[in-house]
Amino acid sequence: MKPAPTGHDIGLALIIDNPYTKAMATKPLLKALTEAGIGSRRRLADAIREGRVKVNKTVAEDFRQPINVETDNITINGQLVDLKPEQLVYLMLNKPAGVMSTTSDERGRRTVIDLLPEKYRHLRLYPVGRLDRDTTGLLLLTNDGELTNRLTHPRYEHDKEYLVAIKEKLQPNERQKLEQGIELEDGLTHPAEVRETNDTPFNYSITIHEGKKRQVRRMFDSVAHPVQALKRVRTGSLRLGKLKEGEVRELYAEEIQAVFKGHT
Numbered sequence: 001m002k003p004a005p006t007g008h009d010i011g012l013a014l015i016i017d018n019p020y021t022k023a024m025a026t027k028p029l030l031k032a033l034t035e036a037g038i039g040s041r042r043r044l045a046d047a048i049r050e051g052r053v054k055v056n057k058t059v060a061e062d063f064r065q066p067i068n069v070e071t072d073n074i075t076i077n078g079q080l081v082d083l084k085p086e087q088l089v090y091l092m093l094n095k096p097a098g099v100m101s102t103t104s105d106e107r108g109r110r111t112v113i114d115l116l117p118e119k120y121r122h123l124r125l126y127p128v129g130r131l132d133r134d135t136t137g138l139l140l141l142t143n144d145g146e147l148t149n150r151l152t153h154p155r156y157e158h159d160k161e162y163l164v165a166i167k168e169k170l171q172p173n174e175r176q177k178l179e180q181g182i183e184l185e186d187g188l189t190h191p192a193e194v195r196e197t198n199d200t201p202f203n204y205s206i207t208i209h210e211g212k213k214r215q216v217r218r219m220f221d222s223v224a225h226p227v228q229a230l231k232r233v234r235t236g237s238l239r240l241g242k243l244k245e246g247e248v249r250e251l252y253a254e255e256i257q258a259v260f261k262g263h264t
């Protein structure tokens with residue numbers, strides 16, 4: 001079996017091969033901040049817009065102002081930002097049920113960060129997208145803001161495959177509705193593919209192409225088959241494979257490259 005590359009190896013492979021994460025010393029301000037992994041692109045853009053970001057003690061006015069990450073001194077709300085490219089890490093987690101796919105929870109519930117081995121804890125990893133608390137399966141975690149932006153941008157929407165457990169068999173017309181599109185309160189779903197499986201307890205798989213909130217559960221609710229259990233097994237070309245519930249592994253370099261190249 002191929003050994004999982006270390007985060008450091010992956011970082012190097014991407015620096016050499018990937019045009020999107022080239023570790024250039026000079027980059028546009030908003031990109032430099034996003035890559036520092038200190039918050040979402042939107043919140044960082046707001047901080048610049050609101051005059052809370054200073055570059056070498058001068059208020060920044062342009063998102064594209066060139067920044068030398070080695071030498072420039074940037075503050076947000078007066079706090080110095082560490083811009084040095086940190087170790088970029090890409091993890092796949094098989095999320096168990098009952099765990100929040102967030103980095104913290106105001107009600108103190110267990111989050112995916114609590115499941116990470118100690119060596120990843122200081123790397124400011126966060127999940128890319130969400131799974132419901134009771135959904136299990138494939139969740140990507142990274143500290144690479146660039147990758148997160150790409151994957152969560154509507155332009156890069158990719159297939160997501162779920163295993164679904166429902167109590168009764170779907171009637172042909174119900175299956176057809178799921179496949180052709182369901183009118184949910186936030187819009188019509190794109191055509192989906194539904195297959196029967198016997199992957200106990202799951203009896204169907206569905207592949208959807210967008211990521212509306214609780215989409216699969218709401219689609220099955222609308223044909224009167226409430227979902228009993230839900231597990232994501234694939235996003236784009238990334239497959240959960242044999243990874244056990246609660247386990248994490250680093251992505252292989254070629255998996256990361258496929259994600260960046262939009263093969264997902």
Ligand code: URA
Pocket residue numbers: 130131132133135213214215216217218230
């Ligand atoms: N659809 C859902 O209903 N829940 C998830 O967690 C993911 C997709």
